Amino acid sequence: MKKLNRISRLLTAFIIVMLLNIILLLLPIIFESKKPPESVEGHNYPPDTETTSSEISSSFTLPFALAPIFPTKSDDNINFDQSTDITSLGGEDTEEQLKTVTLCLMGDLMCLAGQQYTAERRDGTHDYTGSFHLVREFFSSCDFVVGNLETTLSESNPYSTKEREVNEQPNCNAPADYLQSLTWAGITHLVTANNHSLDGGLTGIEETIAHLDEYGILHTGTYREDYDGAHYMMMEKNGIKIAILSSTELINQRALVTQSQLARVIDSYSKKNITNRIAQAHADGADFVVVYMHWGSENVHDVRDYQKSHAKEIALAGADLIIGSHPHCLQEMEYIVTEDGRSVPCFYSLGNVVSSMTRDINHDTVFVKVQLQRADHTEDQGDCVEIASLSLLPCHVLAALDGQYRVITPLDYKTEDKKAAAELASARTRIEEIFAPHGNTRETEAQRH
Secondary structure (H helix, E strand, O other), X not given: OHHHHHHHHHHHHHHHHHHHHHHHHHHHHXXXXXXXXXXXXXXXXXXXXXXXXXXXXXXXXXXXXXXXXXXXXXXXXOOOOOOOOOOOOOOOOOOOHHHEEEEEEEEEEOOOHHHHHHHEOOOOOEOOHHHHOOOHHHHHOOOEEEEEEOOEOOOOOOOOOOOOEEOOEEOOEOOOOHHHHHHHHOOOEEEOOOOOOOOOHHHHHHHHHHHHHHOOOEEEOEOOOOOOOOOOEEEEEOOEEEEEEEEEOOOOOHHHOOHHHHHHHXXXXXXXXHHHHHHHHHHOOOXXXXXXXXXXXXXXXXXOHHHHHHHHHHHHOOOOEEEEEOOOOEEEEEEEEOOOOOEEEEEEEEOEEEOOOOOHXXXXXXXXXXXXXXXXXXXXXXXXXXXXXXEEEEEEEEEEEOOEEEEEEEOOOEEOOHHHHHHHHHHHHHHHHHOOOOHHHOOOHHHHO
């Protein structure tokens, strides 16, 4: 009997050890599996959220497909299928990297009611990280990542989920925890001058600025009334100084402030304003100036005449790169050749980075990756910073993907879901048509020199 009890105890111990080993083997698989956000369960979403219940099985590996668009004599078309190596992730910088700076520039970061609903968790906070998890590693390959924050973050005003309109105009106001997901994604700088800057009045501007400062995100474009500092952000790495300016041609809710208040708290466009601000940035040591412009017509690919005219004014004033926003869809790019021989890339609209808007074109977006380098000093040209490479990462925002919502998805993402694959294919066609060479999109060899 004692012998049987001993055997029984040994068998029990053996079984326990085996079970523990099996559990240890399964743990990595369990933790790697993705679960839908808590907010999805038991929530009735309004129609504009575009949430779907289908699961999409996908696989995606680096490198991302980046399309070089800085013109060369051999390039006849923009080829989004062409893969190029991105800056290596991690490890020590090479000697060449220590002489360069890499920027990622993007369009409109919306945070509308549909986005807030699908990001809401049981405790009332919000988690938008699912939107950015496929591009986060791409952002990490850049030194600075800049976008247009097209929402206020004001708890003193109704969020978009409570009031869709204010004074018969769309209300863009979101909880401040949106910034937590943006910092998680790797976004480092935000511009804030746009047509929704005044949706919460002066209080909305002040609270938005306070939250940006709280989360440690550098910003420009809107200011407190008593602000008397620079109207641009200056970033520096490897001895290269880059100024980012923000300006808008469109402002809703103007009646909430006086004209003098408006001039102090929002960077609105005029030829005089932009010329003075670019000149001040250069005087303060900027080697390269990027101007964000909020302009154009919504939901159309066509560029308006005034956009073209003002883009030339901005280039002539000394800007080195122009990034457009507001249309909520992509618009063409072109190179503006100035009288002093500079060739200034101008993207008239990079579309929404992410939104819950309803049209297919509202979900096409492009990230512009720019690598800058300091040119060798020569007696003729002097010491200057120039664009070493300019490339695009074209994406489309899928309503749902693997239990995540509003997912910014690179076009070469491999998925077994036929509907998602068809969406990405349609987006590819639209984006290639918009950025196909035409007019002044490409420089001639003479213009480059």
